[in-house]
Amino acid sequence: MELFQLRSFQAVAQTGNLTRAAEALHLSQSALSVQIRNLEDELGVELFTRQAKGMRLTPAGETLLPHAGEILEKSAEMGRAAVHLRGEVGGSLNIGLNTDPTFLRLNRVIRAVTTALPRVSLTFCISQTLTTEGMLRRGEMDMGFAFGTDFPADVTVVELATTPVSVVVPAHLAQDPSTLDWRRIAAMPWVWTTCQCPFHLLCRERMDEAGVQPNTVTEAVDENIVKELALGGLGVTLLRKAEALDVARQGAGIIWEPGELQVPLSLTWLARRDGDRLITSAAAQIAAIWRKNGEDAD
DSSP states (O other): OOHHHHHHHHHHHHHSOHHHHHHHHTOOHHHHHHHHHHHHHHHTSOOEEEETTEEEEOHHHHHHHHHHHHHHHHHHHHHHHHHHHTTOOOEEEEEEEOSOTTTTTHHHHHHHHHHHOTTEEEEEEEOOHHHHHHHHHTTSOSEEEEESSOOOTTEEEEEEEEEEEEEEEEGGGOSOGGGOOHHHHHHSEEEEOSSOOHHHHHHHHHHHHHTOOOEEEEEOSOHHHHHHHHHTTOSBEEEEHHHHHHHHHTTSEEEEEEEEEEEEEEEEEEGGGTTOHHHHHHHHHHHHHHHHHTSOOO
């Protein structure tokens, strides 16, 4: 088997979609399909179940995917070791983006890292705070942005900034904002998440202190979906303050200031790579972007 086949296997597993995986790998869909079939023929097992709406891992695929990640990670480690022996900082660095790239200052990240480290090739993948630890362990990314700092001891966490998160109340439910408190707001219909979102975990702590529980009527896992639901007035939502202000400007909701949360934005990687100059050099450039601006990441 070839490394490019394993990368293709990993990409299709991550996206669950042949078209999106082909775009990420800069391949034609037919070429990617052939690579997957050839890998399945060589291994003698089916890795995916082909469905009308995408590709789903078979039990065999689920078993073999971590092994593919380990092989790719060992290959990358060998490349990094060779670069280190040459006294250079270089290699491929895959960074997980857990939210809006503009919010994460992606253009500045790219400029800073590629200018300071011209031998480093950057790629990016979509992640969530909930999936960060697993993606790091499986080698699906080298480092990732995440909200919060609650990670195991073998994951290094560098806090970059504090992110204000607002409680947004639909305009039609907030006729007299001065009367609002946690009891009244919790009783309103809520848009909640099922993905252990740090925003909602912290909000739940506030509600527990007040002795109330959210009246969840709708669930969502993507912040873009949450914002659309907020614009539609479907329920109380938690949004990064910049997004909450946009909802308020459009007249769809009001920001309940007493409910504002402060959530850390962090950069994470596996602690065993603390001595990897590729990781530490790129992380230093990324952290400097937030230090230089001296502003919250909102």
